[in-house]
Amino acid sequence: MSLKKNILANYVSQFSIAIIGVIMMPMYIKYMGVEAYGLVGFYIMIQAWTQLLDMGMTPTLLRETARYRGGGISLRTLRQLTRTLETIFFCFSFCIALIAFHCSNLVAKNWLNVEHLPLKEVQLSIILIVFAVLLRWISNLYRGIISGAEKFVWLAVYNTSISIARFIVILPVILWVNNGPVAFFTHQFLISLTEIILLKLKSRRLYLQDAGDEAKQGKIFFFHWKSLRSVLKFSSTIAFTTSIWAIVTQADKLILSKILTLTDYAYFTLAVLASSCIMLLSGTTGTALMPRFSKLNFENRKNEITVLYRLATLFTGALSIPVTLALIFFTKPILFIWTGDVEIAINTEQLLSLYSIGNGLLVFNSFPYYLQYANGNLKFHFLGSILFALFFLPLLFLLSFKYGVIGAGWSWLTINLIFFIAWIPYIHSQLYPKLHLKWLFNDILPSLAYCLPVAFTLNYFIIWPSSRTQTFFILLTSCIILLCSTMIPLLFSLKIIKLSHVQKQYEKYFAR
Incomplete structure (x- = not known):
C-alpha cells in the first residue's frame, strides 16, 4: 500500500x-x-x-x-x-x-x-x-x-x-x-x-x-x-534512549503525582492531554515513515529517504504549527469549550500554553531520529537523550518543587527550545551536511511566517462571548483560518515539486 x-x-x-x-x-x-x-x-x-x-x-x-x-x-x-x-x-x-x-x-x-x-x-x-x-x-x-x-x-x-x-x-x-x-x-x-x-x-x-x-x-x-x-x-541502543526519554517526558507527571492532590493532578492531566494532541501529528507520520525508511535504506536508496524526510516535515509543519498556535493564543476558549467550566479554564490556561510551545518544538526535534533509525545507527540519538536528561531533570526538579505545575511547564519549554536551536543542527550536519538550513527555512519557517501574524491578529480582534456555543463557532472559524494560512506555503512547494509528474524537479528541490 x-x-x-x-x-x-x-x-x-x-x-x-x-x-x-x-x-x-x-x-x-x-x-x-x-x-x-x-x-x-x-x-x-x-x-x-x-x-x-x-x-x-x-x-x-x-x-x-x-x-x-x-x-x-x-x-x-x-x-x-x-x-x-x-x-x-x-x-x-x-x-x-x-x-x-x-x-x-x-x-x-x-x-x-x-x-x-x-x-x-x-x-x-x-x-x-x-x-x-x-x-x-x-x-x-x-x-x-x-x-x-x-x-x-x-x-x-x-x-x-x-x-x-x-x-x-x-x-x-x-x-x-x-x-x-x-x-x-x-x-x-x-x-x-x-x-x-x-x-x-x-x-x-x-x-x-x-x-x-x-x-x-x-x-x-x-x-x-x-x-x-x-x-x-x-x-x-533504543532501549537506553527510550528509557531516558520515558524518564524525561514522564518525570514531571511522577513528581507532581506526589506533590499534588488527586484533584489538582486531574487538572494538570487535562492540560497535558490537551497539549499532547500536537504530538499525535508527529507520531502518526513517524509510524508510517520508519518501516519505509528501513526498507529504502536496505535497498540503498538514500536520496529517496531525504526526499521523504523533507516532504514529511513540510506536511507535518503545515498541520502542527496552526494547532500549536491555536493552543497558545486561544487557550482559555479551548478549555472553556472542552470542559464547560470557567474555573478550570482559568487555572490551567498558562500551563497549557507552556506545554503547547514545548510540544510544538518537540514535533520537529523528533524528526532526526527517523533518519538515524533508517540507518540502524542511533549513537547521536543515544547521546542526545543523555544530554536532554542531564539538562532537563535538574531543571525540572528545581522549578517543580519551587513553582509547582507552572515550573514543570517552563522547564519543558526551555529544554525543547535549547535542543531545537543547538542540537538538531548538529545532528543534521553529521548525517546529511547542508540539509539543516533547507529543512528549517524551506520546510518549517514558511508555515510559521504565514500563520503567526494571523494568530496574533485573531487574538487581538476577537472578543470571546460568554456562550459556550458561540465560542465554539468562533474558535472553529479561527482554527480554519489558521490552517488555511499554512496551506499557502504548502501548496506553493507542491506546485514546484509536481510530485506525480516531474521527478527531476522533485529531486532538485529537495536534494539541492
Missing part, C-alpha cells in the same frame, strides 16, 4: 482517537468526580512509563519485519525472534503483576494524596491499572509486527474501534451501573485483554500468509538466544 495512504490512515485514526479523548475526558470528570479522574491521570502516566520495560524490542521487531519484507532476513528468523520476545515480555509481566499486587496498598497510602476516595477502592484500582497496562505493553509487540508489514489501514481501523470500546462503551457503565474508579479500570482491563488477543491473531495471520504451510518453517522455540543476540546492539 502507498505511503500516502498509510499516513492518511494513521492521521484519520489518530484524529478519531483524539476526538474521542477530547469528548470523553470532561464527561469522566463530570460523572466520576474530579478526584476519581485524578486516578485516570495516574493510569495514563503509568501507561507511559511502560516504555522503560519495552527495552527497545517493539521498534526492533518493527524494523526486523520491514527488513524481512525487503529480503534482509528469513521468515523463520523473524518468527523465532517474535517467540523469544513474547517469552521475555510475559515473564516480566508476571513478576511485575505480583509486585503490584503486594505494593498497591503502599502506593495508595504513601504516594497518592487521596482526599475523599476509600483507600480500598484506590488500592484495587492500582492493581487493575497495572494489569491493564501490562497487557497493553505486551500487545505493542504485535503492533510492531503489523506496522512493520505496513498494514496501517487495518491498524487504523482497529485502533479506532478499540478506542471506542475503551473510552465510549464505559459511559453507560458509569451512568447506570457504577461510577467509581474500580468499575472504570475493570473495563480497561477487559478491553486490554481483548486487544492483545486480536492483535496476536492478526500478526499470526500475517506470518501464515507468507509461510504457506507453517510446518515447513521448522520448530519455533520459546527462547532462541541466537535470534535475540543478532538484534541486541540495535535494540539496546
Whole structure:
C-alpha cells in the first residue's frame, strides 16, 4: 500500500482517537468526580512509563519485519525472534503483576494524596491499572509486527474501534451501573485483554500468509538466544534512549503525582492531554515513515529517504504549527469549550500554553531520529537523550518543587527550545551536511511566517462571548483560518515539486 495512504490512515485514526479523548475526558470528570479522574491521570502516566520495560524490542521487531519484507532476513528468523520476545515480555509481566499486587496498598497510602476516595477502592484500582497496562505493553509487540508489514489501514481501523470500546462503551457503565474508579479500570482491563488477543491473531495471520504451510518453517522455540543476540546492539541502543526519554517526558507527571492532590493532578492531566494532541501529528507520520525508511535504506536508496524526510516535515509543519498556535493564543476558549467550566479554564490556561510551545518544538526535534533509525545507527540519538536528561531533570526538579505545575511547564519549554536551536543542527550536519538550513527555512519557517501574524491578529480582534456555543463557532472559524494560512506555503512547494509528474524537479528541490 502507498505511503500516502498509510499516513492518511494513521492521521484519520489518530484524529478519531483524539476526538474521542477530547469528548470523553470532561464527561469522566463530570460523572466520576474530579478526584476519581485524578486516578485516570495516574493510569495514563503509568501507561507511559511502560516504555522503560519495552527495552527497545517493539521498534526492533518493527524494523526486523520491514527488513524481512525487503529480503534482509528469513521468515523463520523473524518468527523465532517474535517467540523469544513474547517469552521475555510475559515473564516480566508476571513478576511485575505480583509486585503490584503486594505494593498497591503502599502506593495508595504513601504516594497518592487521596482526599475523599476509600483507600480500598484506590488500592484495587492500582492493581487493575497495572494489569491493564501490562497487557497493553505486551500487545505493542504485535503492533510492531503489523506496522512493520505496513498494514496501517487495518491498524487504523482497529485502533479506532478499540478506542471506542475503551473510552465510549464505559459511559453507560458509569451512568447506570457504577461510577467509581474500580468499575472504570475493570473495563480497561477487559478491553486490554481483548486487544492483545486480536492483535496476536492478526500478526499470526500475517506470518501464515507468507509461510504457506507453517510446518515447513521448522520448530519455533520459546527462547532462541541466537535470534535475540543478532538484534541486541540495535535494540539496546533504543532501549537506553527510550528509557531516558520515558524518564524525561514522564518525570514531571511522577513528581507532581506526589506533590499534588488527586484533584489538582486531574487538572494538570487535562492540560497535558490537551497539549499532547500536537504530538499525535508527529507520531502518526513517524509510524508510517520508519518501516519505509528501513526498507529504502536496505535497498540503498538514500536520496529517496531525504526526499521523504523533507516532504514529511513540510506536511507535518503545515498541520502542527496552526494547532500549536491555536493552543497558545486561544487557550482559555479551548478549555472553556472542552470542559464547560470557567474555573478550570482559568487555572490551567498558562500551563497549557507552556506545554503547547514545548510540544510544538518537540514535533520537529523528533524528526532526526527517523533518519538515524533508517540507518540502524542511533549513537547521536543515544547521546542526545543523555544530554536532554542531564539538562532537563535538574531543571525540572528545581522549578517543580519551587513553582509547582507552572515550573514543570517552563522547564519543558526551555529544554525543547535549547535542543531545537543547538542540537538538531548538529545532528543534521553529521548525517546529511547542508540539509539543516533547507529543512528549517524551506520546510518549517514558511508555515510559521504565514500563520503567526494571523494568530496574533485573531487574538487581538476577537472578543470571546460568554456562550459556550458561540465560542465554539468562533474558535472553529479561527482554527480554519489558521490552517488555511499554512496551506499557502504548502501548496506553493507542491506546485514546484509536481510530485506525480516531474521527478527531476522533485529531486532538485529537495536534494539541492
